[in-house]
Amino acid sequence: MPDYAKSIYLQLKSIASLYDIDFHLYVKSSGGFGELCMDWNEAEGYLLYGDERGEKVSLFKTQDFDTFQYEVFLHLAFRMGLEYELKHRDLTYTRKNDDDLQGDTRKVAFEETIRILATINTDWARKAAIHYAEYLNIWRTEKNVRYDFDTATFTTKKF
Structure with a gap:
């Protein structure tokens, strides 16, 4: 075939x-x-x-075709997320330390990736949000980054 x-x-x-x-x-x-x-x-x-x-x-x-589709669109959306982050990067902001979520440029790229995935499939967006939150927490002293679907942002606030 x-x-x-x-x-x-x-x-x-x-x-x-x-x-x-x-x-x-x-x-x-x-x-x-x-x-x-x-x-x-x-x-x-x-x-x-x-x-x-x-x-x-x-x-x-x-x-599994569904798993394959998720991986394809995760990659495509992430590429778009990176482009979005580069266009909107605040070059005046200086990151204070590894726990400074606002200064982590990946945050914006991941948020845009999740936003794009959510337009296609909300389950894909949730799966990506969990993965990206885990990733953002790897080097943090406090492992408190979570994705807030109400605000469509990563945050360190308590839920």
């Missing part, structure tokens, strides 16, 4: 178009420039990877 990967790609592209998601995804190869690629085969299932000079790097594979 050689065209199955292409049909999956077109299905994902259609979803991205519906939600105005920048669709930087290639089938099988990006020409070796490290871009996000996807493929499918019967033995391994759905594959997501970076194509770096013909080598598959950071390979993610699953037999």
Whole structure:
């Protein structure tokens, strides 16, 4: 079934178009420039990877299409989140220490990623919020970062 990967790609592209998601995804190869690629085969299932000079790097594979869709759109939304953060970065703010959440530029990128995912699937947004909160807490003295869905921001306030 050689065209199955292409049909999956077109299905994902259609979803991205519906939600105005920048669709930087290639089938099988990006020409070796490290871009996000996807493929499918019967033995391994759905594959997501970076194509770096013909080598598959950071390979993610699953037999479950829903899990695959989440990973694809998480990557695409994160790319958009990073672009958003760079455009809106406050260059006048100096981060005080590792516990200064406001000065952590990843916070804004993650918030935008979650906002984008929420437009497609609220379960995906919740899953990403949990993951990103855990990540933001790794180097903090107080492990108190949580995502507040009411304000759509990461916060250190108590719930």
